[in-house]
Amino acid sequence: MAQMNMIEAIRSALDVVMDKDPNVIVLGEDVGYFGGVFRCTDGLQRKYGEHRVIDAPIAEGGIIGAAIGMGINGLRPVAEIQFADYIYPGFDQIASELARIRYRSAGEFFSPVTIRTPCGGGIRGGQTHSQSPEAIFAHVTGIRSVMPSNPYDAKGLLISSIESDDPVVFFEPKRIYNGPFDGDPDKPAVSWTSHPKGEVPEGYYKVPLDTCEIVKTGEELTIVTYGTMVHVAEAAAAEVGVDAEIIDVRSLSPLDTETLADSVNRTGRCMVVHEATRFAGYGAELAARIQKDCFYNLEAPIGRVAGWDTPYPHAFEWQYFPGKKRVANGIRKMMEEG
Amino acid sequence: MAKKSRLHIPRPSARPGDKPDFSYLDLSPAGSVDKPSRDSRTRDIEFLSSGLVRVLDDDHQAVGPWNPGIEPAQLQVALRWMMLNRIFDKRMWQIQRQGRISFYMEALGEEAVSIAQGMALRPGDMCFPSYRNQGLFLYRGVKLVDMMCQCLSNTRDMCKGRQLPIMYHSRAANVFSISGNLGTQYPHAVGWAMASAIKGEDHIAASWVGDGSTAEADFHHALTFAAVYQAPVILNVVNNQWAISTFQGFAGGERRAFAARGLGLGVPGIRVDGNDLLAIYAVTLWAAERARRGGGPTLIELVTYRAGAHSTSDDPSKYRPKDEYKAFPLGDPIDRLKNHLISMGHWSDAKHEQLQDELTAEVQAAWKEAQKYGTMTEGPFLESGTMFDDIYADVPKHLESQRRYMLEIEES
Numbered sequence: 107m108a109q110m111n112m113i114e115a116i117r118s119a120l121d122v123v124m125d126k127d128p129n130v131i132v133l134g135e136d137v138g139y140f141g142g143v144f145r146c147t148d149g150l151q152r153k154y155g156e157h158r159v160i161d162a163p164i165a166e167g168g169i170i171g172a173a174i175g176m177g178i179n180g181l182r183p184v185a186e187i188q189f190a191d192y193i194y195p196g197f198d199q200i201a202s203e204l205a206r207i208r209y210r211s212a213g214e215f216f217s218p219v220t221i222r223t224p225c226g227g228g229i230r231g232g233q234t235h236s237q238s239p240e241a242i243f244a245h246v247t248g249i250r251s252v253m254p255s256n257p258y259d260a261k262g263l264l265i266s267s268i269e270s271d272d273p274v275v276f277f278e279p280k281r282i283y284n285g286p287f288d289g290d291p292d293k294p295a296v297s298w299t300s301h302p303k304g305e306v307p308e309g310y311y312k313v314p315l316d317t318c319e320i321v322k323t324g325e326e327l328t329i330v331t332y333g334t335m336v337h338v339a340e341a342a343a344a345e346v347g348v349d350a351e352i353i354d355v356r357s358l359s360p361l362d363t364e365t366l367a368d369s370v371n372r373t374g375r376c377m378v379v380h381e382a383t384r385f386a387g388y389g390a391e392l393a394a395r396i397q398k399d400c401f402y403n404l405e406a407p408i409g410r411v412a413g414w415d416t417p418y419p420h421a422f423e424w425q426y427f428p429g430k431k432r433v434a435n436g437i438r439k440m441m442e443e444g
Numbered sequence: 445m446a447k448k449s450r451l452h453i454p455r456p457s458a459r460p461g462d463k464p465d466f467s468y469l470d471l472s473p474a475g476s477v478d479k480p481s482r483d484s485r486t487r488d489i490e491f492l493s494s495g496l497v498r499v500l501d502d503d504h505q506a507v508g509p510w511n512p513g514i515e516p517a518q519l520q521v522a523l524r525w526m527m528l529n530r531i532f533d534k535r536m537w538q539i540q541r542q543g544r545i546s547f548y549m550e551a552l553g554e555e556a557v558s559i560a561q562g563m564a565l566r567p568g569d570m571c572f573p574s575y576r577n578q579g580l581f582l583y584r585g586v587k588l589v590d591m592m593c594q595c596l597s598n599t600r601d602m603c604k605g606r607q608l609p610i611m612y613h614s615r616a617a618n619v620f621s622i623s624g625n626l627g628t629q630y631p632h633a634v635g636w637a638m639a640s641a642i643k644g645e646d647h648i649a650a651s652w653v654g655d656g657s658t659a660e661a662d663f664h665h666a667l668t669f670a671a672v673y674q675a676p677v678i679l680n681v682v683n684n685q686w687a688i689s690t691f692q693g694f695a696g697g698e699r700r701a702f703a704a705r706g707l708g709l710g711v712p713g714i715r716v717d718g719n720d721l722l723a724i725y726a727v728t729l730w731a732a733e734r735a736r737r738g739g740g741p742t743l744i745e746l747v748t749y750r751a752g753a754h755s756t757s758d759d760p761s762k763y764r765p766k767d768e769y770k771a772f773p774l775g776d777p778i779d780r781l782k783n784h785l786i787s788m789g790h791w792s793d794a795k796h797e798q799l800q801d802e803l804t805a806e807v808q809a810a811w812k813e814a815q816k817y818g819t820m821t822e823g824p825f826l827e828s829g830t831m832f833d834d835i836y837a838d839v840p841k842h843l844e845s846q847r848r849y850m851l852e853i854e855e856s
Contacts, residue, residue, distance in 0.1 A: 131642065157642050163672055168631055168665030175635020175649070178620065179570070181642065183635075195661065202625045203632070211613045211621040212604040213834045248835050271837040316840070360840035 110306040111298045112283045115257035116146045116222070119264035120184065122310050124154050127182060130268060133160040134169060134186030134222075143188055144224055144283060170196035170221065174204055177217030177273075184268055190225035190277060191237045204273045205248030220267045220274045225253070226334050226381050228281035228291065228427055232420035238333070238382035238413070243275045244359040244391070250315055251358040253277040255336040256286070256303030259356055262313030270315060279333035279381075287334055288341035289429035315357050318365040324351035327375035327440065330366055330392050332356055335379045335428070342433035348441060358388060366392070367399035374405040375440055379433055384412035406443040411436040454693030460761060464771035469747065470494070470701070471773060474501035474717075475508020479726075482734045486712045493703035493713035496747060499722035500780050504787040512726040516790035519781065522563060522721055523791070524799060526555040526778050529579040531803045532588060533752075535811060536595060540609075540756045544819060545595045547609045551576045553719070553751030553769060556777035557652070557682055559583055560724035564732060565650060570636050571619045572629035572651035575610055576682065584617035588810035598818030598826065604834070605826045627657040630666035630679065637670070637677035637735075648735045650678040650728075656687025658702055659695045667743065671709035674740030678731045681705075681743065682718065684750035689763035703745035711741050718748030719777040722784075747774065828854065 110118060124130045132147055138161035141148030151159035162169045166187050173183035187193045193200075200221070208216040227236030244251045250272050254260040260278065267274035281287050285297040298304030321336060326348050329339045332355040343350035351369050355361070370376045376396050378389040393408045411428050418426050457465035477495040480488065499511050506513075514522075533550035540548040551558065558579025565571070573580050581591060593600035595609035602613065613621035623629060633651035640647045653663060658681055670677050681702040685692050695702075703713030712734075716727045724746060731742035749772040753760045785791030818824045832839060832847040839847075 160673075163668050165665045165668060167661055168669050171628065171631025171662060171665055172635030172638060172669050175572075175632035175637070176639040176642075177635075178632060179636040179639035179643075181639045198625060199628060199631070199662075203623060203628050206623075207621060208837070209834045210603060210607050210611065210623075211615075212602060212606065214602075214613055214615040215621055216837070250836075360836070360842055363842070 107305045112257045115261040119261040130182045131158045166196040170199040173219045174217045184220045187223040190223040191234045222276045224280040225277045226279040233417040236418035241388040250274040253333045258303040266312045286337040289338035318362045319354045322352040324349040328369040328373045331379040370400040371403045377409040379411045456691035464768040472496040474498040479509035498717040504783040510726040525559045529555045549755045550752045556721040560721045564728035568647045570649045572633040574652040592814035600817035627660035627662040634669045637675040648676040652680045655683040655692040670741035676735035681745045688754040706743040713743040715745045718746030719774040
């Protein structure tokens with residue numbers, strides 16, 4: 107099996123589906139000739155031509171609006187929004203149009219657009235290149251929200267997303283494009299080559315869009331997380347020395363609540379961890395849902411470790427980022443409480 | 445005099461109680477605007493965006509280079525569709541006033557737009573309409589009864605009760621679903637047209653917005669994308685002078701015509717008499733053929749007047765002179781085509797009245813039939829459980845469980 111980082115895995119997914127289905131096209135800012143600012147589409151225009159890998163004007167609303175029209179006309183567009191922070195000009199097209207076309211036309215029209223967008227901090231991106239807006243999209247019914255945490259899932263989930271007849275917002279945690287990250291910025295960068303999920307088949311395979319994955323089984327508590335924080339949570343649990351079960355949500359909406367409930371009902375403790383700001387964040391939905399499904403088995407209140415409710419400040423990136431120390435602290439407190 | 449900056453607040457030429465004044469409208473005499481080759485470069489045809497293409501003159505004759513030479517029999521068909529549109533609207537308006545539907549929007553005074561453009565496009569061309577394009581649906585074969593059932597949200601409603609009245613769609617007729625959000629359909633049309641070109645097909649797309657919605661970002665996104673990729677698309681601005689209570693100056697129409705919005709991007713613009721079916725047909729055909737031959741997009745501004753209210757929810761006498769429509773210099777689209785046909789000896793007042801009666805009966809019969817599928821107060825009713833369908837391709841578990849719970853409560 108091949109070794110791939112997340113960028114290569116995403117590129118491979120695009121390559122595989124474009125090769126298989128001539129209706130799949132890619133559009134976005136800098137995606138064509140240059141191959142994308144993060145290189146995810148590198149080489150695709152040379153292989154599939156300018157009609158299928160299309161450089162777009164700097165107008166995110168236009169990119170998504172045009173992609174919707176292409177989808178209505180039978181194509182399967184994959185739109186790249188260069189940073190998730192740039193997605194807001196396209197929000198009306200996503201929330202009012204893309205998410206609603208099937209519903210409002212009672213199934214007569216639909217547009218199977220996939221929107222790929224790099225998210226999250228830890229790359230010295232400041233407050234406009236670091237955000238994690240997944241909760242805003244998970245709140246919109248009619249679209250799927252997905253965030254992989256490793257190359258294998260990235261490829262399999264992206265293929266599933268593109269082939270899905272539902273629109274998907276596909277968040278790519280850019281801090282882990284090149285390697286897993288345990289939350290300690292002072293340690294040397296690690297590459298995906300030493301990680302089992304860096305082994306990625308070259309060909310076609312899918313990871314389903316409606317299941318969470320138990321990354322590590324454990325007995326003492328369940329950590330429910332996704333994206334970059336999967337790796338931080340693993341490191342934090344190891345540091346505390348607690349036998350944690352770690353669940354990578356990966357398909358944020360619709361959500362696989364059974365896997366979450368089964369786990370927390372077994373362990374009796376639940377810590378929700380995400381990089382995005384806490385207030386009305388995606389973790390609030392996770393906590394509410396788990397509380398309802400697992401209340402009588404809970405030994406302690408469900409905990410949340412998240413980004414502070416501040417913008418993502420350039421100089422204080424590592425103070426904002428809920429790193430290993432914060433997650434470990436949260437775990438210790440929870441273990442003491444019950 | 446000391447110079448100071450000042451804030452300009454656009455003011456319409458007349459408010460309630462004032463004498464209507466359309467002197468702000470630049471009008472060209474019928475037949476006076478040249479018809480350039482479809483292959484002209486944009487820079488050579490900029491005059492089309494400031495003039496006003498007109499075919500029907502004040503003596504009801506079709507004149508000038510844009511006269512499309514449509515057969516009288518076909519003009520009679522066009523007249524019939526415009527009349528049906530108006531009679532349908534009038535009836536539905538009454539029905540709303542009787543409280544039997546929640547909302548309605550009429551196209552009074554603008555019927556030529558949908559009918560003429562419907563005629564000029566091919567059935568395989570895709571339309572992305574605004575909320576005042578009901579004529580397109582009618583012309584493309586959507587049945588009156590189906591449109592009425594949509595307005596009733598009844599058991600035959602094409603939208604299964606999910607949309608406000610008039611938000612029709614028809615895949616069979618190639619007319620996209622109307623959104624309640626303004627201008628969002630514009631970039632869809634461009635993307636659809638891009639896909640058509642990518643697939644090597646010769647279908648084109650067309651979309652419509654009002655003068656007011658040209659201020660939306662989507663309008664500008666669409667124009668930019670259409671220009672950049674030379675998409676085979678016709679982008680129409682129906683300038684009916686009023687966006688609810690704000691006149692077209694609030695969309696930036698005071699100093700330059702909406703048709704000129706694309707010139708900076710190299711998109712040709714044509715300003716056309718929006719109450720002149722022949723002129724609209726001719727410019728649309730010109731733009732469609734240009735697009736089909738790889739000539740890219742055209743922006744068409746249709747100068748017309750919204751003779752009725754914006755919707756059943758506003759009272760236009762509160763913001764504009766009551767009789768303004770009577771002073772509109774481009775007249776009424778139905779009267780103008782009718783008089784043209786009469787002047788050629790192909791129509792008469794008697795025939796017109798007879799057709800009016802026939803169409804009124806047709807609309808009445810459709811209304812009678814529509815009610816059989818349910819009204820707002822009397823069954824049969826849609827099953828409420830269907831509200832959880834079509835959100836995703838398959839119903840996910842959480843929606844299935846919400847449906848079960850809702851029905852349990854309803855039945856308890």
